[in-house]
Amino acid sequence: MSNVPADLRYAKSHEWVCVADGLATVGITDHAQHELTDVVFVELPAVGRKVRAGETCAVVESVKTASDIYSPVGGEVVAVNDGLPMNPALVNTAPFGEGWFFKVKLSSPADVDALLSADDYRAQIEG
Amino acid sequence: MATLKRTPLYDAHVRHGARLVEFGGWEMPIQYTGILDEHQAVRTAAGLFDISHMGEVFVSGPAAEEFLNGVLTNDLQKLVPGQGQYTLMCKEGGGVIDDLFAYCVGAVDFLLIINASRAEVDLAWLTARLLEFPRCGEVQITDACDRMSAVAVQGPKVAAFIDRIFPGPFEDPASLVAKPSDLKRNRLSVFSFGGTPVWFARTGYTGEDGFEIVAPNAVVGAIWDRCIEVGRAYGLKPCGLGARDTLRTEMCFPLYGHELTEDLTPIEAGLDVFVALYKPVFNGREVMLAQKRDGVRRRLAAFRMKDKGVPPVRPHYAVWAQGGDGTSLGETTSGTLSPSLGVGIGLAYLPVDFAEPGMEVSIEIRGRRYPAEVLKKPLYKKPA
Numbered sequence: 001m002s003n004v005p006a007d008l009r010y011a012k013s014h015e016w017v018c019v020a021d022g023l024a025t026v027g028i029t030d031h032a033q034h035e036l037t038d039v040v041f042v043e044l045p046a047v048g049r050k051v052r053a054g055e056t057c058a059v060v061e062s063v064k065t066a067s068d069i070y071s072p073v074g075g076e077v078v079a080v081n082d083g084l085p086m087n088p089a090l091v092n093t094a095p096f097g098e099g100w101f102f103k104v105k106l107s108s109p110a111d112v113d114a115l116l117s118a119d120d121y122r123a124q125i126e127g
Numbered sequence: 128m129a130t131l132k133r134t135p136l137y138d139a140h141v142r143h144g145a146r147l148v149e150f151g152g153w154e155m156p157i158q159y160t161g162i163l164d165e166h167q168a169v170r171t172a173a174g175l176f177d178i179s180h181m182g183e184v185f186v187s188g189p190a191a192e193e194f195l196n197g198v199l200t201n202d203l204q205k206l207v208p209g210q211g212q213y214t215l216m217c218k219e220g221g222g223v224i225d226d227l228f229a230y231c232v233g234a235v236d237f238l239l240i241i242n243a244s245r246a247e248v249d250l251a252w253l254t255a256r257l258l259e260f261p262r263c264g265e266v267q268i269t270d271a272c273d274r275m276s277a278v279a280v281q282g283p284k285v286a287a288f289i290d291r292i293f294p295g296p297f298e299d300p301a302s303l304v305a306k307p308s309d310l311k312r313n314r315l316s317v318f319s320f321g322g323t324p325v326w327f328a329r330t331g332y333t334g335e336d337g338f339e340i341v342a343p344n345a346v347v348g349a350i351w352d353r354c355i356e357v358g359r360a361y362g363l364k365p366c367g368l369g370a371r372d373t374l375r376t377e378m379c380f381p382l383y384g385h386e387l388t389e390d391l392t393p394i395e396a397g398l399d400v401f402v403a404l405y406k407p408v409f410n411g412r413e414v415m416l417a418q419k420r421d422g423v424r425r426r427l428a429a430f431r432m433k434d435k436g437v438p439p440v441r442p443h444y445a446v447w448a449q450g451g452d453g454t455s456l457g458e459t460t461s462g463t464l465s466p467s468l469g470v471g472i473g474l475a476y477l478p479v480d481f482a483e484p485g486m487e488v489s490i491e492i493r494g495r496r497y498p499a500e501v502l503k504k505p506l507y508k509k510p511a
Contacts, residue, residue, distance in 0.1 A: 037146075037369075038163045040464045041438050059493070061439050063162040063464060064369055085436060 002031035010121035011072035134179035151244030156367040165370035172362030173282035180243035190265035202403035206231035217411030221392035276347035281337030295319035334378035377507035428482035432471035
């Protein structure tokens with residue numbers, strides 16, 4: 001059974017978003033890391049890059065597959081998890097914590113409203 | 128899409144929490160706990176693989192050896208009962224129909240272990256060649272794919288426990304050695320599993336010591352369970368096709384559909400030692416003889432990425448000369464992050480000048496090029 005923290009918002013494409021003071025922290029869900037299996041490579045966006053909601057801006061690879069990661073919200077990438085490329089297994093071991101990907105300064109807070117609640121996301125992955 | 132076939136071990140896979148995928152028309156486990164974990168188990172302890180999807184074909188009769196020597200590249204005359212060899216089956220143009228293991232199981236009996244994805248093609252090919260064979264009345268081909276299953280037990284600790292699983296020699300046909308661990312590499316013998324004859328070969332696809340066990344469908348489930356039960360204390364884990372692929376890629380063993388196709392010859396694949404060109408007649412001989420004499424334009428090369436922390440290599444990535452533009456040299460046929468080496472590795476057909484160990488090339492991954500070095504095979508060598 002995957003962990004789906006109640007205080008986060010979710011994208012259908014399996015990213016989570018934690019919003020505080022107009023800043024959205026983005027990572028991939030416990031369900032997603034489990035489906036991916038052992039993560040061996042992460043490519044993060046450049047700090048300063050402007051992203052649209054739904055735009056591809058990172059890549060995560062397991063031994064078997066490469067998957068695109070989408071930014072669930074639009075804005076400017078203001079920080080990335082520098083430790084992640086050196087230790088990609090954090091995506092598996094701490095998907096909601098040390099395994100975060102990047103932070104976006106929201107250009108349109110309404111993007112967040114369009115995301116799934118924890119209940120809706122749980123219904124999607126268990127449906 | 129056609130319904131996927133399931134091996135008799137399907138329920139065991141589900142019970143062990145396997146993630147199942149399609150492979151060669153079969154629903155097979157890609158992993159249980161994780162590819163890295165399973166890979167490590169095979170390199171340091173033991174791993175158990177379901178290889179029941181692979182096909183078993185018996186070819187028997189007074190003219191069986193002569194017939195098979197005309198369709199397979201290696202020389203079956205080298206084998207006495209209890210011995211096996213890696214070999215290839217090729218078209219007249221030299222393209223590979225399948226790569227397989229051929230065992231001599233009796234004076235006039237041979238067992239072929241063929242790839243799941245090629246079983247139908249292989250049987251059609253063998254049957255058609257037999258019709259053209261002058262002594263066709265003295266050869267019988269028996270397709271045992273649907274009634275035989277197989278598991279592979281691989282890893283440095285396997286020899287320490289395998290005899291406990293198969294205690295008994297068999298009477299008829301008689302076991303050639305007293306116990307499985309007495310078998311030498313590439314040798315095969317029948318042993319008793321609770322009174323049922325089971326074929327035991329000291330072979331594998333991982334680069335580790337180990338055994339491949341071919342058994343009737345009805346007993347393979349019990350063999351699997353017994354291997355898990357006895358092997359557990361030695362660190363044995365069930366392993367999926369994911370680990371099987373990373374293990375064989377480190378050893379540079381070809382995989383049909385990747386390194387071997389009907390458009391490439393064993394000579395181009397660097398499998399010359401398995402082609403007995405001195406045999407007077409076999410399918411593909413003329414083309415391969417000419418390739419040996421005149422040289423080939425491309426050859427299968429193994430490479431390792433120069434840097435860690437670059438994206439993992441995968442099949443179908445373009446390979447470039449360093450600084451090259453215009454046309455790429457070729458593309459990767461296999462690629463992975465090597466769990467043992469911690470760096471990206473792969474195989475690719477390259478122009479012969481670039482296929483030499485020491486050559487530097489670049490691998491294109493999502494529009495960027497990363498340096499790699501061509502190395503001697505295998506890419507992984509056991510620590511001394």
